[in-house]
Amino acid sequence: MDIIIHFFRSYPEMAIFLTLGIGFWIGSLKYKNFSLGTVTSVLLVGVLVGQMNIDIPGPLKSVFFLLFLFAIGYSVGPQFFQSLRSDGIHQVIFACIFGIVCIGSTYLIAKIMGYNAGMTIGLFAGAQTISAAIGVGTDTIGTLGISAEKQQEWLNIIPVCYAVTYIFGTIGSAYILGTLGPRLLGGLEKVKNDTRALEKELKQDNEENDPALMNANRPVVFRAYKIESDWFKTPQTVKEIEKHIKEMGRRVFVERVRIDGEVLDITPKTVLKQGDEVVLSGRRETIIEDESWIGPEIFDPELLDFPVEDIFVLLTNKELHKKTVRHLRSLPCMHGIIIKQIKRSGVEIPVYPKTVLYKGDTLEIVGLKREISETAPTLGYVDRPTNKTDMIFVGLGILIGGIIGALTIHLGGVPISLSTSGGALLSGLFFGWLRTKHPTFGRVPEPAVWIFNNLGLNMFIAVIGITAGPTFLSGIREAGFMLFIAGVLATTIPLLLGLLIGAKVFKFRPAINLGCCAGARTTTAALGAIQESLGSTLPAMGYTVTYAIGNTLLILGGVVLVLLSA
Secondary structure, three states: OHHHHHHHHHOHHHHHHHHHHHHHHHHHOOEOOEOOOHHHHHHHHHHHHHHHOOOOOHHHHHHHHHHHHHHHHHHHHHHHHHHHOOOOHHHHHHHHHHHHHHHHHHHHHHHHHOOOHHHHHHHHHHHOOOOHHHHHHHHHHOOOOOOHHHHHHHHHHHHHHHHHHHHHHHHHHHHHHHHHHHHHOOOHHHHHHHHHHHHHHHHOOOHHHOOOEOOOOOOEEEEEEEOOOHHHHOOEEHHHHHHHHHHOOOOOEEEEEEEOOEEEEOOOOOEEOOOOEEEEEEEHHHHOOOOOOOOOEEOOOOOOOOOEEEEEEEEOOHHHOOOEHHHHHHOHHHOOOEEEEEEEOOEEEOOOOOOEOOOOOEEEEEEEHHHHHHHHHHHEEEOOOOOOOOHHHHHHHHHHHHHHHHOOEEEOOEEEOOHHHHHHHHHHHHHHHHHHHOOOOOOOOHHHHHHHHHHHHHHHHHHHHHHHHHHHHHHHHHHOOHHHHHHHHHHHHHHHHHHHHHHHOOOOOHHHHHHHHHHHOOOHHHHHHHHHHHOOOOOHHHHHHHHHHHHHHHHHHHHHHHHHHO
């Protein structure tokens, strides 16, 4: 054992990787729907490893935490700024009110319990499941000018309070919003019926028969047919054929033809007759529903040998901002193009005709290569898969944010600043938004964002756990059982008030109300519970805007709570 302890004390970086490896493994384990989650698991494993009294160099955790905050800002930046001037302003105002309720209720509970600034931050981070508040709170405590002994005492108690309150913060949020919430809003069946009615309104008409509006689990197929129907005794143009199919209540595209033995690409004026062969595209069930109008299906490798692309496009065309999917689909350039998926702030939202698009959304589209090459520039910037991150953009972004965050003003002798971590978050917001304006630079691929988010935060949490390990048990005794009760109250009160405010003040439909509460509290686990309970992805339409605002507001709330508590 002495050899093991000596090894980890000599090479503290190995202790961090040990903590990450075991922590991620434990975090992946589930019992039914229960899981500790990665962050809590890493913290607890770090506390265990920290019993070996391992000294971790100071700057290490800050570097990774700054990467995490910049990545968070970068992810939600486009939606954050777009939401401030869009039709979603009601959701923005709701998220601001909800965030103030979260911060205010936590502060009042901590005040009643007599908690110091460290305990208040730990309570806030755990009960509101906003792990990043630990970092900004820690940085802010470091700027207060208090004695080193008191500062260390406050810092040591933060992970204790976080660990005690986080589990109910996660499980309780999912239960309140996913199970209790629908019952409070009129009953589960009533909320389900309202959700189905809202889906029907957003789908409007013909959605089920329109392959341009598809769900990812409904594949598009390309099938070849030999034209034998009597309808083609009079030769028909491609335009007339597609019009005829539409009048049949379906939407299918003509993609390629063989005329007189020669394989050709088509135009709207291409004329087809009996004996010719044609390739049709559309949803599988739409194409095979009735083939008698055209002729028998054939197997023709040469005719079906053509490139089809499935790509992601960053929506940057300002003419399409705040336009619906139906409007987008009606554009001539969208002929033959299928909208497979829409992502906003990294969250997939339903593809309905009345779904409103915003600059910064990512659209996954499918079509022939020539069609994609014509359509993509009209929509915006093609986000082709790459493993290259613009580290100039990331490095300078964090530096600029850190400089701004380090600026300090004094009010009544109290130093006030955003701290370098708060500055990195705001910088990420700005640079994420800037890329929607100039998408040719500043690319941070989704896998890189995942690494910055997960490795950045958990590396920071691992160091926090290892450092707090020696004093963790004494901290548990000091905090007492009432800390858990305080966490339950700090989790529950804002969620119940949020549901009430959303329903009575903002008049949100139940599914949107539940999604807004989950987003404003930045609890993805609760969003999953809501969607499972309602059997619909519709709540995601209330999640994205409020998530962008809530994430920013709650993280910066860590700064506010330290200043208020101190």
